[in-house]
Amino acid sequence: MEHELKEFIKKCDKAIKQEDFDTLKNYYTDDAILVVKPDMIARGKEEIKQAFIKITKYFNNSLVPAQGEMIILKAGDTALVISQTLLEADKNETEYSMDRRSTYVFKKNSQGEWLCAIDNSYGTDLINM
């Protein structure tokens, strides 16, 4: 299971790197949310796709996300993943860290596939932002 979710997250990161946002958006549930910035949330596959297009453009189409240490807390068909997320790009973000402690919530659908329901790369730092 742990391996399954790690592989899934790798696929998401690969889709971002390759800017394959049609594949990426289908890794999210229909009502998924993505915390784009502390005060900006994208809701649903289409808004999430559009947000990723803007995010990668902002980073000069050079964004490569990778995960470092990862902790998977699984309860039935729901999982909270706490991950060290490293963002690499040829443009350095100054306002927000490129080395984050993310919180992702995944849900297993009726076909037994994990999908992302809540994507918050700011983790608990959101409280202080």
Add this chain to the structure above:
Amino acid sequence: MEHELKEFIKKCDKAIKQEDFDTLKNYYTDDAILVVKPDMIARGKEEIKQAFIKITKYFNNSLVPAQGEMIILKAGDTALVISQTLLEADKNETEYSMDRRSTYVFKKNSQGEWLCAIDNSYGTDLINM
């Protein structure tokens, strides 16, 4: 909705303070997990009840949890709550902080009630523990 989840978390904290663990355990899903310590996880209502009995005993039956600033990220019937959790007791915990940034995952059941599925008061600090 936000109000609903905040009220629910207040009820959980009240049950802990009153050591009413039979009420408390029913605020969790059947397959819920509680991160007792970074390397110790309680699974299911009964283990969670037993864990809380031990935790309150450890704190000389004086444990009072309270939430400070709280951010609620809701995606359909799933919610990630990021919360400043303040633990008060007449015995001070030295190994782990009493002022935490918690991550809680809640799920709405078919009766429309929120239940806790993943209870991790250590938040993203788990990565470094």
